Amino acid sequence: MQLSSLFQWCPSVLPLYGLSATTTIAEEDSSKRKTWLFLLILVAAFSMVYYFLIFNRALIELKLETDTRTVLKVYWPDQQGRYSEKQSAQLLIKPRVKDYTIRTTDISGLDHLRLDPSENKIANISLHRIAVRQIGFPLFELRKHSDFATHLKVVANVDVVTSVPEGGIRLHINHVDPQLKLMLPKMKRQIPWLLVLEHGLGILGLAIGCLVVSRIFSGGLEFIPILAVFVFALIIVMASISAFNTHPDESVHVAAGSYYITHNLPPKVGDPAFANTYSVYGVSRLNSGEIYYLLAGKFLRLISPLHLQAYMGMRTFNVLLFFILLLASSKVGFRPFLLPLLISPQIWYLFSYADSEVLSLSLTLLGAWQLAAHNSPLNRLLRDEPEKFIWLTPLHIGLLLGLLLLQKQNFYFLYVFFFCYFFWRLWLAPPTWSKRTIVRFIAIILIGGLFFSIVKTTDAWVNDFKKGELELAAREQYAEQMYKPSTELAKKHPYLQLRDRGKTLRQMLNIDRWGENSFRTAFGVYGYTQYSAPFAYYDYVRFVGMLLILVLAITLLRAGLPGLSLLGLAIAWSLFFLAGLIHHAWTVDFQAQGRYLLPMVPMFAMLYYHCQRILSKPFFYSLFFLLFLLSVYNFVFIGLHDIGKSLI
Numbered sequence: 001m002q003l004s005s006l007f008q009w010c011p012s013v014l015p016l017y018g019l020s021a022t023t024t025i026a027e028e029d030s031s032k033r034k035t036w037l038f039l040l041i042l043v044a045a046f047s048m049v050y051y052f053l054i055f056n057r058a059l060i061e062l063k064l065e066t067d068t069r070t071v072l073k074v075y076w077p078d079q080q081g082r083y084s085e086k087q088s089a090q091l092l093i094k095p096r097v098k099d100y101t102i103r104t105t106d107i108s109g110l111d112h113l114r115l116d117p118s119e120n121k122i123a124n125i126s127l128h129r130i131a132v133r134q135i136g137f138p139l140f141e142l143r144k145h146s147d148f149a150t151h152l153k154v155v156a157n158v159d160v161v162t163s164v165p166e167g168g169i170r171l172h173i174n175h176v177d178p179q180l181k182l183m184l185p186k187m188k189r190q191i192p193w194l195l196v197l198e199h200g201l202g203i204l205g206l207a208i209g210c211l212v213v214s215r216i217f218s219g220g221l222e223f224i225p226i227l228a229v230f231v232f233a234l235i236i237v238m239a240s241i242s243a244f245n246t247h248p249d250e251s252v253h254v255a256a257g258s259y260y261i262t263h264n265l266p267p268k269v270g271d272p273a274f275a276n277t278y279s280v281y282g283v284s285r286l287n288s289g290e291i292y293y294l295l296a297g298k299f300l301r302l303i304s305p306l307h308l309q310a311y312m313g314m315r316t317f318n319v320l321l322f323f324i325l326l327l328a329s330s331k332v333g334f335r336p337f338l339l340p341l342l343i344s345p346q347i348w349y350l351f352s353y354a355d356s357e358v359l360s361l362s363l364t365l366l367g368a369w370q371l372a373a374h375n376s377p378l379n380r381l382l383r384d385e386p387e388k389f390i391w392l393t394p395l396h397i398g399l400l401l402g403l404l405l406l407q408k409q410n411f412y413f414l415y416v417f418f419f420c421y422f423f424w425r426l427w428l429a430p431p432t433w434s435k436r437t438i439v440r441f442i443a444i445i446l447i448g449g450l451f452f453s454i455v456k457t458t459d460a461w462v463n464d465f466k467k468g469e470l471e472l473a474a475r476e477q478y479a480e481q482m483y484k485p486s487t488e489l490a491k492k493h494p495y496l497q498l499r500d501r502g503k504t505l506r507q508m509l510n511i512d513r514w515g516e517n518s519f520r521t522a523f524g525v526y527g528y529t530q531y532s533a534p535f536a537y538y539d540y541v542r543f544v545g546m547l548l549i550l551v552l553a554i555t556l557l558r559a560g561l562p563g564l565s566l567l568g569l570a571i572a573w574s575l576f577f578l579a580g581l582i583h584h585a586w587t588v589d590f591q592a593q594g595r596y597l598l599p600m601v602p603m604f605a606m607l608y609y610h611c612q613r614i615l616s617k618p619f620f621y622s623l624f625f626l627l628f629l630l631s632v633y634n635f636v637f638i639g640l641h642d643i644g645k646s647l648i
Helices: 003-007 025-055 145-151 193-218 223-241 250-259 272-277 292-302 310-328 332-342 345-350 357-372 377-382 392-404 409-428 435-462 467-478 505-510 514-520 535-558 561-587 600-611 617-642
Strands: 059-066 070-075 088-093 099-103 112-116 123-133 140-142 152-156 160-163 169-173 179-183
Touching (some): 025 193, 025 617, 070 099, 088 099, 088 535, 140 145, 145 152, 145 169, 145 179, 193 617, 223 332, 223 345, 223 617, 250 272, 250 310, 292 310, 292 357, 332 617, 345 357, 345 617, 357 377, 357 392, 357 409, 357 600, 377 392, 377 435, 392 435, 409 561, 409 600, 505 561, 535 561
Antiparallel strands (some): 059 099, 059 123, 070 088, 070 112, 112 179, 123 169, 152 179, 160 169
């Protein structure tokens, strides 16, 4: 294989080898033929989804009242009559919401379903209506008390069952694992072919619509800043209407940022004058080493004439970070790095309140752009291209490097990927190593290292070069009892040091569901995790997201050795990163929070950048648009609707 053929897939190195990016007449004819193939595949894919998720699934409609926010589960038996989590569906029920729907399994051949009305919580639940629907079967419905008495049997751990005057029954649950059995009548299936035909026409229309949308997208990347402007508006709304401290740890973030309004150096660890900045863990954000709080504090000082409350000022700082990324998308080369921000409402949510993750995310996206984009200042410097004010390039890239080294610790995993990727690029597109190039490259490292060293040395000097000892003492002084290092293990918070408590890794993953909880909180959970979407939403996101990643992976595999090596690097790093998070959750603190997965966003952006020219556009952009619509639904109808509102 010729060397040039290895680079045809890669837009960042295409100009280096004189390869044309224009489309030939033969390629246009091939594209037209592929359009019909794509349409057929989309119809087949949507038909399979329809069959397995709608046609061959029963829909249970519930009308109930509960005094406790809890999880209701529906189980169906296997051929041996056994129950398992794999054969179950779950539903979040909460006070003031009465109507619910949940999809289960095909009820053909089943004589009962098992209902667990409350997962490990004391609750009083009134069931007013249960209806089971599936295409081809008659409606099975319980409304009257006599219906419930005949078809709903208590299996275990339900204390009291009484009738409700308006119909239905009331359950009092005071035990773990309550169980009810819903007896199903024998029903014969008669398929309504006219309805199925209507659904088939709808599937065809959806496939054509996705194809049309993907064609619009494939004309260029102009849609990315357009959608980002829409997201920017949603972020402003959330930042404006949500009440203070309805978001995770916002009060301690604001306290830490407010400190730097009048200070330039960090306080000594344990200083009682700043006890309000310490969390329940006995840790202050002021001692985290992140530069976010210094920058946010100076921003608060800058806008002090506006007389905004501190929390609103810090929210404004985060909103401006998204606006800066939006402005950067005026450069066509940066737009691919903005696309991953549009597929998760959790990212939008982080930009709407006071937290430090968004600065780390913004800077690492800029770092990813510098490394990957063909026309980035770093890559122009490595090619030794002539440029006005070339001396500014090492300065601002060096400052970016220094800032990157002063971010949240979980982003240090990403820097391992950056380091390996840099050598991958050197292998594919060796730079022009002139004397000037080497001097400028060394200058970048020295400037970044000097900036980082000054900040870290100052912090160490303030703490008499014994910061570790002071932090341990501060944890003992300020942490709540169950989080103190000296507290015996049995009295600590139950999610600390799971391995030392005898819990296996398999138990943590399967019972405590670290992966599932991390996934959900990465795609739309608000407040202190109390506001979340129906479980079906996360199932849809998981399905579409996996297909999106699959399209990227297949594209890389088609790219030959460069693509295969980059895919291998991405997979290896992802496994390394996830292993680190899982080990920390198991041995230190069980933190199943999606924000810890943010370092994967810049990596995804870099993969997309390299794949964008040879992607299967109808598939990729159809999936992307579906994810975007799901994200908008979640942010508007869950986040903005449920979040605690400001009284102002």
